[in-house]
Amino acid sequence: MTSMEFRPRGVCSQRMNIEVEDGILRSLKVTGGCSGNLQGIARLVEGMPVEEVIKRLDGIHCGFKSTSCPDQLAQALKQMEK
Numbered sequence: 001m002t003s004m005e006f007r008p009r010g011v012c013s014q015r016m017n018i019e020v021e022d023g024i025l026r027s028l029k030v031t032g033g034c035s036g037n038l039q040g041i042a043r044l045v046e047g048m049p050v051e052e053v054i055k056r057l058d059g060i061h062c063g064f065k066s067t068s069c070p071d072q073l074a075q076a077l078k079q080m081e082k
Helices: 035-045 050-057 069-081
Strands: 002-006 013-021 024-032
Touching (some): 002 069, 013 069, 035 069
Antiparallel strands (some): 002 013
């Protein structure tokens, strides 16, 4: 299992703890940000292939920001793939 503590940039959340095993996102815990929305996102993506999470979340914007918490998750997962 691969774990990462990611510090998102340009969004309200402050930290994402991510666990990936065999290309599957096994666990996502987000500190800060919109708690209910981020808990919902975590439950939806846990058990999903990393490539699918990236495909669905990459490029999502939050209001006038050029990124979002989902987009930051996609960026973290891209880093983990390297």
